[in-house]
């Protein structure tokens with residue numbers, strides 16, 4: 001995809017992970033996250049093993065560690081929240097480097113951090129190996145209402161068209177000597193947003209006309225029948241199955 | 254009012270028959286005042302007329318997007334009525350003016366497949382239909398690209414393919430040459446000439462009409478004001494002036510040899 005394109009989560013490749021049908025990957029990621037969340041937080045080694053499992057999948061998918069780590073940055077706000085917990089939580093306290101911290105708060109912070117990081121890493125890995133629109137068809141296969149999937153597909157398709165329109169309007173503004181420098185100019189920007197809404201709305205009407213003209217009756221026709229074979233499901237199940245084994249050990253040990 | 258119907262080849266059922274069509278928009282603005290138009294099978298007809306003449310309004314009647322006024326429209330003998338909409342929309346392929354409105358799927362291939370898939374085609378037959386349509390407009394190697402990453406001319410060609418894939422009885426194009434550079438404009442003309450479907454082409458580009466369409470009709474203020482050989486109409490200066498039709502500077506329709 002061209003530079004400056006929005007779908008930067010995806011990393012083009014031809015690995016076995018890329019080749020799996022999207023709904024298998026979605027189901028596997030979801031199952032993995034459920035298993036991670038269900039693991040008792042005291043079993044720290046289990047979370048280490050989960051991280052190793054994800055690293056193995058990333059290696060098979062040939063997604064470099066640096067790429068994945070950068071995607072983890074979206075987690076930062078949660079980290080801030082987690083860091084606060086030991087200070088504000090109630091209960092038994094311990095002294096660490098002269099600070100008085102709550103024990104339950106520390107466990108809470110660890111819980112959020114470990115499970116959150118693993119969840120985000122698994123999703124980032126899914127997004128890195130599956131194109132956005134494949135994800136959408138996968139969601140549809142898994143039973144998400146078709147209407148939601150259609151709305152999301154149109155957002156993907158027209159996101160660029162609308163950003164482009166916004167850019168053209170901004171160019172037109174600046175060509176007439178307008179620079180938004182402060183609060184005085186917010187009125188102009190608000191009117192631009194209004195105009196953008198009208199334009200997008202009218203485009204929606206024209207697109208609807210075009211769809212009706214080609215025989216659309218309210219349901220998206222089936223174009224690609226993405227069916228998964230039993231082997232593909234089996235491959236996809238490896239990650240959540242291994243995680244489940246770890247989780248069961250965590251509960252029984 | 255010149256009415257010269259002798260030019261069209263008269264086959265058993267014409268591709269398009271419009272009779273006494275009148276229409277007012279819901280806000281009360283009357284756009285069509287009794288339009289009569291017959292287009293024979295295999296004909297290429299240009300629909301000329303000034304801005305606001307009602308051309309787009311007429312086009313939207315051809316597949317039942319607009320309706321509810323007076324008069325009838327028939328496509329290959331089938332009246333445009335609600336119970337026939339599915340079949341009518343398969344028979345009438347409309348290429349809209351802005352390809353961004355027409356191409357709404359994530360990839361070129363899916364977009365071209367949309368119409369036939371909506372009509373119930375599946376699997377290998379669908380694949381084949383998409384491939385032939387894209388080959389006819391010379392865009393086969395772009396099948397997996399997203400439409401918004403193509404140039405304007407390429408998007409226009411894909412838009413034509415989306416409609417060809419439905420194997421329409423009549424192809425209706427709303428200003429097909431607008432925004433195209435001269436080379437793309439000529440390429441599109443070559444594509445249209447190579448097709449053996451009925452074509453109704455709305456255009457302000459009079460040389461293009463002369464090049465592609467042996468017959469033209471002039472729609473002005475909601476009525477058909479003239480109908481005849483394109484060259485004859487373009488050479489009729491009083492008629493042209495009366496309907497705000499102007500030839501590009503230096504273009505003389507008399508000097509062009511047409512088939």
Ligand SMILES: Nc1ncnc2c1ncn2[C@@H]1O[C@H](COP(=O)(O)OP(=O)(O)OP(=O)(O)O)[C@@H](O)[C@H]1O
Nearest residue numbers: 278280282284302303304305306307308309310311
């Ligand atoms: N949605 C609408 N509501 C009310 N009036 C409309 C609407 N759309 C078009 N009109 C009016 O109907 C008349 C015919 O419009 P139409 O779009 O058919 O013209 P046109 O021949 O396609 O013009 P152009 O060459 O500019 O595309 C115009 O006077 C226009 O203002």
Ligand SMILES: [Mg+2]
Nearest residue numbers: 308309310427
């Ligand atoms: Mg128009």
